[in-house]
Amino acid sequence: MERLALPMVRGNALLKEEKVFKDPVHRYIHVRDQLIWDLVGTKEFQRLRRVRQLGTTFLTFHGAEHTRFNHSLGVYEIMRRMIEVFNDHPHWNEDDRLLCLATALLHDIGHGPFSHSFEKVFETDHESWTRAIITGKTEVNAVLRRMGDEFPREVADVIEKTHPNKLVVSMISSQIDADRMDYLQRDAFYTGVSYGHFDMERILRVMRPTEDQVVIKSTGMHAVEDYIMSRYQMYWQVYFHPVTRSAEVILNKILRRAKALYEEGYAFEQAPHHFIPFFEGEVTISDYLKLDESIVFYYFQMWEEEKDGILADLCSRFLHRRLLQYVEFDQNFIMNEWAGLQERFKAIGIDPNYYLVVDFSSDLPYDFYRPGEEEERMPIHLLMNDQKLRELSRESDVVEAISGKKRTDHKLYYPSDILKTPGQEEEKRKIMEILSG
Structure with missing residues (x-):
């Protein structure tokens, strides 16, 4: 896609001709709004091409090379199709259309390289950075402000789930939303597994807007059951795969080691210029946006030659x-064996911290809804024939x-x-x- 100049016009206009992206999951992604087209062209959104959607999963499933750019376009497309379904319903306000589309497109713009592993080490939060990029001095902000200074x-606010329009919030962030419906199908496609497939066409047809949230017509219950089970299988067969987690562990320890060495005053052969703001805890939006996975891989290749073993x-x-x-x-292992195992690792010259x-x-x-509990979850509601709402698990035995x-899984x-190398065989055998337990 060619980089477009960003014309300084107020409001939104329709493109003279609809733009389409070919997509392996949704076939085509349709763009008619100048606002959306220009957001895609910003440097902050284009950066998402250099951040993988599934972090280290490509080391387990070799096809998992898709990016946050792919996914964000997919979420936008599902949101666009949801709005098409909602157009004829009284609870839908057409004035919210661009708010929904822009939010869907930008909801992941704050993800850093390798996303969640990166966040754990540097105590960052991608949603906070998403909001900072949207409201800060960025190309994205300049494009959004054409719709008004408060846009x-x-x-x-929709991304933070504090926007007063709960319906709009639920369309991008709930237990059945545009975000989840894209990543389950997209991640299944690129990993080559069958678990994440469900009948999205059916779900979209039976979605209905209410004042507070998206609900599902009761006739679509079985399609939603399939969706929930697909999500369950994807988490345990793909997202929590033990090999992927092994790679995440190593990635986490690389970043922690580099940070510890920097704090000790270690003289790097390749100075970690891009990481220094993160090591020092003083990161600007510019610093954050400069660090993507191509940069991280560069440093890893350089650090492979470092003197620190x-x-x-x-x-x-x-x-x-x-x-x-x-x-x-299990927990008994940690209580009974953990301290001794750490000492044995030290005895044979292996640092257990890494x-x-x-x-x-x-x-x-x-x-279902648990008021007052951490991470309150709005349940999925079915719209019954008598127009009353029923929480999904009260109607579905499967759910x-x-x-x-x-x-929970412990490894x-x-x-x-x-442990298989020659030397100290007796200690290694123990x-x-x-x-082996």
């Missing part, structure tokens, strides 16, 4: 897919069976290749006995 703040080894492991092995464990890692994953596939049930990652 960027409105978009940011831990940083060099971790970078080599990540770049060449020499990942950590894992075992499953090579012995506990990792937890948990998911709640569907939940009732998994409602409110959080599944311990370690470098099996080091370590392996402990790990």
